Structure formats: C-alpha cells, structure tokens
Amino acid sequence: MEKSASFLFAGANFNKKKFASDFDRFKEKKEAGNLADDREPEEVLVSAKKRKRKARGSDMIGRLRSKKARKGLHIVKDNDESSKRKKELNRQIERDAVFRKKHKIHVSGNDVASPLKNFAELSSRYGCESYLLQNIADLGFKEPTPIQRQAIPVLLSGQECFACAPTGSGKTLAFVCPMLMKLKHPSADGVRAVILCPTRELATQTTRECKRVAKGKKFRITLMTRELLRKADFSKLPCDIIISTPQRLRLAIRKKKIDLSRVEYLVLDESDKLFEIDMLKKIDSIVKACTNPSIVRSLFSATLPDFVEELARTIMHDAVRVIIGRKNAASDTIKQRLIFAGSEEGKLISLRQSFAESLNPPVLIFLQNKVRAKELYEELKFDDIRVDVIHSDLSQAQREDSVDNFRAGKTWVLIATDVIARGMDFKGVNCVINYDFPDSSLTYIHRIGRTGRAGRGGEAITFYTKKDIPLLRNIANVMVASGCEVPSWILVLRKQKWKKHLPRRDSISIRPQDEE
Numbered sequence: 176m177e178k179s180a181s182f183l184f185a186g187a188n189f190n191k192k193k194f195a196s197d198f199d200r201f202k203e204k205k206e207a208g209n210l211a212d213d214r215e216p217e218e219v220l221v222s223a224k225k226r227k228r229k230a231r232g233s234d235m236i237g238r239l240r241s242k243k244a245r246k247g248l249h250i251v252k253d254n255d256e257s258s259k260r261k262k263e264l265n266r267q268i269e270r271d272a273v274f275r276k277k278h279k280i281h282v283s284g285n286d287v288a289s290p291l292k293n294f295a296e297l298s299s300r301y302g303c304e305s306y307l308l309q310n311i312a313d314l315g316f317k318e319p320t321p322i323q324r325q326a327i328p329v330l331l332s333g334q335e336c337f338a339c340a341p342t343g344s345g346k347t348l349a350f351v352c353p354m355l356m357k358l359k360h361p362s363a364d365g366v367r368a369v370i371l372c373p374t375r376e377l378a379t380q381t382t383r384e385c386k387r388v389a390k391g392k393k394f395r396i397t398l399m400t401r402e403l404l405r406k407a408d409f410s411k412l413p414c415d416i417i418i419s420t421p422q423r424l425r426l427a428i429r430k431k432k433i434d435l436s437r438v439e440y441l442v443l444d445e446s447d448k449l450f451e452i453d454m455l456k457k458i459d460s461i462v463k464a465c466t467n468p469s470i471v472r473s474l475f476s477a478t479l480p481d482f483v484e485e486l487a488r489t490i491m492h493d494a495v496r497v498i499i500g501r502k503n504a505a506s507d508t509i510k511q512r513l514i515f516a517g518s519e520e521g522k523l524i525s526l527r528q529s530f531a532e533s534l535n536p537p538v539l540i541f542l543q544n545k546v547r548a549k550e551l552y553e554e555l556k557f558d559d560i561r562v563d564v565i566h567s568d569l570s571q572a573q574r575e576d577s578v579d580n581f582r583a584g585k586t587w588v589l590i591a592t593d594v595i596a597r598g599m600d601f602k603g604v605n606c607v608i609n610y611d612f613p614d615s616s617l618t619y620i621h622r623i624g625r626t627g628r629a630g631r632g633g634e635a636i637t638f639y640t641k642k643d644i645p646l647l648r649n650i651a652n653v654m655v656a657s658g659c660e661v662p663s664w665i666l667v668l669r670k671q672k673w674k675k676h677l678p679r680r681d682s683i684s685i686r687p688q689d690e691e
C-alpha cells in the first residue's frame with residue numbers, strides 16, 4: 176500500500192515481505208481483471224451491457240436489500256429500544272425490591288409505584304408545589320417514614336390503597352400529602368376530599384394536622400362539628416376537605432345538607448374500627464354518597480384484620496396493599512411488660528406503688544369502660560399527682576380540655592377509656608398502663624401505641640388477673656412478635672378466637688361503701 180494512499184492508514188506501513196503470499200494473490204486478481212481489455216470490441220460491448228444490466232439488477236436488489244435492511248434496522252432498533260426499556264424496567268424493579276426490603280415495605284397489586292427515596296422526589300417525580308415541601312421541612316420531617324415512602328406514590332399514581340403500618344409511624348401525612356397534591360388548589364366546586372375518623376378527638380387532631388401541612392395554601396379544611404351540622408348550609412359553605420366521624424357525616428347526608436358527588440379522595444382512617452359492625456352501615460352510606468367514578472379511596476390503620484381486607488376488596492378497584500413490617504404488630508420501640516395483680520385491690524396497690532417509686536409523666540391509663548375510669552379517677556384525684564379523666568360522658572368541650580391539658584403537660588396522668596386508644600398523637604407519652612386488660616389484641620396494639628411514637632422509646636405495662644387469662648396468650652404473642660420476653664407458660668395457653676374480652680370486674684374503690 177502506498178504511503179498516504181488512505182487517510183485512515185496514514186502512518187501505517189504495510190509489510191510486503193511478511194504478507195507476501197497475500198500480496199501475490201492480490202496481484203494475480205488485478206492482472207486477471209486487466210485481461211478483459213484484450214477481448215474483441217463487440218464481446219466487450221455485450222459483456223459491458225450484461226455487466227450494466229447485472230449491475231442495474233444488482234443495484235435494484237441492492238436498493239431493495241438496503242430498504243429491507245433499513246426496515247430491518249428499524250426493527251432491530253425498535254427491538255433494541257424495547258429490550259433496553261425492559262432491561263431498565265427490570266433493573267428498577269430490582270432496585271425497588273431491595274429498597275422496600277431495607278424499609279420493611281411489603282406490597283401487592285398491579286404496577287405498584289416506586290417508593291420515595293426522599294421528600295425531594297415529590298417535586299422531581301410529581302411536581303409537588305414548594306409550599307408543601309416547605310411545610311414538611313418546617314414540621315421537622317427530614318426523611319419519609321416507610322409508609323410515607325410507599326403509600327404517597329401509590330395514591331399519587333391514582334391507585335386505591337389499603338395500608339397497614341405500626342402506630343406512630345406517620346400514616347396521617349401518608350394520606351394528607353397526596354390529597355393536597357391531588358386537589359392542587361382551593362376551589363368553589365364543593366367538597367372534594369373526605370377523611371373519616373372513628374372518634375371526634377381523632378377528627379379534631381387530623382384537622383389540625385391537615386391545616387399544618389396545608390399552611391400557606393388557602394384550602395378550606397372543615398371539621399364537622401355538631402354545631403356545623405345543626406346550623407351550616409353546606410351548599411353555601413366553601414369547603415375543599417371535610418374531616419368527620421361517620422356518625423356526623425351520615426347525619427349531614429341524611430338531612431340532605433351535603434353533596435358528596437364531587438369527592439375525588441376518600442380516606443378511612445383507623446379503617447378496621449370503621450368497619451366494625453356498629454359503624455359499617457354509616458360507612459356504607461357515605462361510600463355510596465361519594466358517586467364520582469374517578470374517586471380514589473384509601474384505608475389506613477395499624478391493624479388490618481383479614482375480614483377488613485376482604486370487605487375492603489369488595490368496594491375498591493384494583494387496590495394496592497401496603498404493609499409495613501408485620502401485619503397487626505406493635506411498634507418495636509415499646510418495652511412491654513405483663514404484671515399479675517391478683518385482684519382489683521392488687522391493681523390499685525401496684526399502681527400507687529409504681530407511682531411512689533418512679534412516676535415518669537406523661538402517663539396514660541386505660542380502663543375498660545367509663546364507670547371504671549370515673550372510679551379510678553375518684554381514687555387518685557386526692558393523691559399528690561396531677562390526674563385527669565376522659566370518657567364519653569363528658570361534654571365535647573370537657574373532652575377537648577382534657578386532651579389539651581395532657582398535651583400541654585398540665586396533666587401528668589390521664590385516665591381514659593378506649594375513646595382515645597386509637598390515633599391520638601400525644602408527644603412523648605412515657606408509659607401506657609393497661610389497668611384493665613384490653614378487650615382484644617388489636618385494642619392492645621392501639622392502646623400501647625400511644626407511646627413509642629415517631630421512633631421514640633416507650634413503656635407499656637399491662638395488669639392482669641385470673642379473669643384475663645383466657646386472652647393472655649393473644650397479648651403475649653403480640654409481645655413476642657415485637658421482641659419482648661414473656662414467661663413460657665403463657666405461650667402454651669389456649670389461644671382465644673376473635674371475641675371481645677370484657678369480663679365483669681369488682682369495683683375499683685376500696686373505700687367502705689358508706690363513705691361514698
């Protein structure tokens with residue numbers, strides 16, 4: 176090859192000696208090609224025409240071939256693209272699976288959205304407005320909790336969802352955040368979102384939380400109060416989001432005061448409580464009143480019994496199931512203890528003794544009904560501790576005062592019925608005492624979940640007497656599942672089937688009758 180014959184080969188020297196045999200063959204071919212010129216002119220002409228035809232033919236075939244090739248190339252390219260996409264999708268699925276495993280997120284459903292790595296993804300993936308991110312930051316939330324990581328993208332993708340995550344793990348933000356993002360702006364179109372809570376206290380707390388998260392955006396967030404129910408004309412009342420107990424909302428529907436046909440977003444908080452038989456009818460009529468076909472419904476709770484899942488599946492389309500950790504488990508930040516108190520008298524002695532040794536307020540004490548809550552309050556109110564009581568016989572204002580005083584630290588020990596066992600977020604409760612054994616393992620999980628919230632530690636003490644032994648194993652199983660120690664004899668007791676445990680108990684009062 177001559178020097179510089181080709182720009183590509185410039186600088187490369189062909190070693191003729193080394194490749195002599197190849198070089199000779201190449202020379203032979205060239206010489207044979209030159210022979211054609213020695214033929215007769217006609218011969219040359221005919222063969223030239225033949226060559227031309229052949230060339231033309233081969234050109235057409237070539238064109239055809241190259242067209243096919245181009246087409247083939249497209250197909251190959253398309254196949255390449257789709258296999259690339261498939262590969263990337265598979266990689267994403269693998270990454271999601273690893274991430275979910277790390278955060279103990281279990282999902283089932285179709286095309287479940289990837290979990291959030293951080294709150295900033297709300298903006299990069301879903302165009303979240305800055306006011307919301309700012310509010311989340313102002314609340315001091317640095318990282319999403321596992322339920323927030325998964326439930327928020329699921330709801331933003333428009334899928335319905337039932338979610339089960341431990342007490343105090345941030346479920347409220349997990350449904351409030353996508354709701355505000357979906358609603359985008361305040362509007363005069365009527366109610367567009369409904370949150371149902373089983374108790375008034377929880378509805379009040381959720382309203383407050385919702386307003387904090389929506390700060391700076393003029394959403395009309397309304398708590399359904401008795402007064403509002405009596406006086407307000409909802410057709411004129413501007414309202415984007417309504418938060419209510421099922422009772423009050425059903426009354427409003429019955430009185431034809433409220434139109435829920437535009438509701439785009441419905442949340443059933445503490446859903447297993449809402450699906451209990453006494454609430455089910457009310458829930459049913461509310462669900463039916465929300466007639467918007469594009470509504471997104473979601474169920475949230477720390478406990479999700481199988482019957483609730485089955486019921487939920489009958490009303491929800493293609494819902495995604497999100498479970499954090501183990502279903503129906505207590506928060507693992509709570510140190511749980513069982514104490515055999517022998518009798519009612521033994522419980523009171525034990526309680527006073529533990530207060531005398533170390534009272535570490537705030538403390539919450541649960542009893543099985545309001546009569547017993549009042550009795551214990553009467554016993555303790557003259558002791559040297561700041562004690563208060565909350566139950567359903569108190570007026571709304573008195574109940575609110577009890578909650579506020581406990582929140583503010585004015586009350587050290589709050590005696591309560593199960594009216595505040597679910598959802599209430601009291602910051603820093605150090606100890607929950609089950610003075611009366613809970614009526615089920617689900618109630619146990621919710622009661623003790625008033626402590627050990629948002630990653631903090633806490634303690635739960637449960638008194639039991641002989642009457643509570645039938646349910647002891649069920650509670651012990653919850654304790655073992657969250658890593659607490661339990662005497663082995665309890666774990667071999669017979670397990671009780673689903674039935675409320677509400678035994679008749681002796682009076683708490685140890686004062687002689689004529690003193691009362």
Ligand SMILES: Nc1ncnc2c1ncn2[C@@H]1O[C@H](COP(=O)(O)OP(=O)(O)OP(=O)(O)O)[C@@H](O)[C@H]1O
Nearest residue numbers: 316318319320342343344345346347477598600629
């Ligand atoms: N991402 C977060 N980072 C830190 N704290 C958070 C975060 N999200 C929520 N919290 C806080 O965690 C606490 C518990 O949240 P929340 O009341 O929503 O729990 P929950 O899961 O609904 O509990 P429950 O089952 O008892 O109703 C609240 O004080 C809340 O402000």
